[in-house]
Amino acid sequence: MSQARRHIGVAERRARLVARHRLAAEARAGSPEEVADALVALHGSDPATVYLAIGARLAEPAATVAQTERALYADRSLVRMHAMRHTVFVFPTALTAVAHASTSLTVAARERASLLKNMAKVGAPDAVWLKEVEESTLAVLARLGEATAAELAREEPRLRERFAHSVGKPYEAMHSVSSRLLRVLGTEGKVVRGRPLGSWTSSQFRWALAPEHPELDGGEARAELLRRWLAACGPATEEDLKWWTGWRVSDVRHALRAIGAREVAVDGGPAYVTAGDEEEVAGPAEPSAALLPGLDPTSMGWLRRDWYLAPELRGALIDRAGNIGATVWWDGRIVGGWAQRADGEMEWRVLVEGGVGREAEAAIERSARQLRSWLGDTRVRPRFPAPLDKELGGYVK
Incomplete structure (x- = not known):
């Protein structure tokens, strides 16, 4: 008779999340590198999120x-690069080869094919011409060290050429060669985003040649990435794994077998943890509060989120594209949202029915004051605001 799968309930899943994602007071990290290592990757589509x-x-x-800028631009211990689901992430440098081989190469092949297909539709130059521009652009970057797209185009004028993209579709638009080619080179692991123009909240970046890394076997890289992610986020369902990685279900299953993942049960069906992680995990000594930004890797970590995000809160906290806005957390679950007003003050609101109690509200307020303090004169406005972000921040009258 087969042994029954151990059930990991909602309370334990939240306890794991709070401890492993460094949200508990006793689990806070000492450096940006520790945070990135604990979370595997940080969402980088909105620079402020990092x-x-x-x-x-x-x-x-x-x-x-200061510490994050040092890690990104001086020590290069963190690297911003394209990876899962065509999205920009910040990885620990030691993990970039794994991300590249496991995920980015597949994305890159689609990106290059799409670019050439779109260029051919409108009679733009062919693949030989594009290869010449690519090689010239990489040579310019090697000479300059870092450069914006505009600076690169001054050195390689063919980057300025424009062509229609998605012809005949509602989102048809004119794209420059530079915008599409740099994206392809990013997914291929040839270039990375460097220091931004302006402050740390700026979305305009310089480009730089990617640091050299070993070429890994794709299957082995997928196994390593999944092992790292399950250690941080397990238990997770097969749907969670497929969504987060963007892989085919066959790749997910192969990687699960390769690492000897253990099947457990969660509310809703089977899920997986790494070998040796089946034992019960105790919660933190005290409940804790956190104000996490839009697109935070914890908020966006799983496809099935009911165990930490009540369905009735989704309309206020998630935009139409599925991006999660800024969230207020208490004891391992999302209880509301927050935003920064134009005057710099933090506005937050609890959304759960019945509230969260005085202790929780006091802890949330302390977190809000702490965030306001270290932001100083900086004003943060999310690139992808959810409905509650807009309301609390006064972005839409």
């Missing part, structure tokens, strides 16, 4: 900006 996600998990958040 800093806010790190600051929410540091024992000394006042040092967030």
Whole structure:
């Protein structure tokens, strides 16, 4: 008779999340590298998310900006690159080869094929011409060290050429060669985003040649990435794994077998943890509060989120594209949202029916004051605001 799968309930899943994602007071990290290592990757589509996600998990958040800029641009211990689901992430440098081989190469092949297909539709130059522009652009970057797209185009004028993209579709638009080619080179692991123009909240970046890394076997890389992610986020369902990685279900299953993942039960069906992680995990000594930014890797970590995000809160906290806005957390679950007003003050609201109690509200307010303190004169406005973000921040009258 087969042994029954151990059931991991909602309370234990939340306890694991709070401890492993560095949200508990006793689990806070000492550096941005520790945060990124604990979470595997930080969402980088909104530049501010990287800093806010790190600051929410540091024992000394006042040092967030200086420490994160050092890691990204001086030590290069963190790298911003394209990876899962065509999305920009920030990875620990030691993990970039794994991300590249497991995920980015597949994305890159689709990106290059799509670019050539779109160029051919409108009679733009062919693949030979594009290869010449690519090689010239990489040579310019090697000479300059870092450069914006505009600076690269001054050195390689063919980057300025424009062509119609998605002809005949509602979202048809004119694209420059530079915008599409740099994206392809990013997914191929040839270039990375460097230091931004302006402050740390800026979305305009310089480009730089990607650091060299070993070429890994794709299957082995997928197994390693999944092992790392399950250690941080397990238990997770097969649907969660497929969604987060963007892989085919066959790749997910092969990687699960390769790492000897253990099947457990969660509310809703079977899920997986790494070998040796089946034992019960105790919760933190005290419940804790956190203000996490939009697109935070914890908020966006799973496809099935009912165990930490009540369905009735989704309309206020998730936009039409599925992006989660800024969230208020208490004891391992999302209880509301927050935003920064134009005057710099933090506005937050609890959304759960019945509230969360005085202890929780006091802890949330302390987190809000701490965030306001280290932001100083900086104003943060999310690139992908959810409905509650807009309301609390006064973005839409």
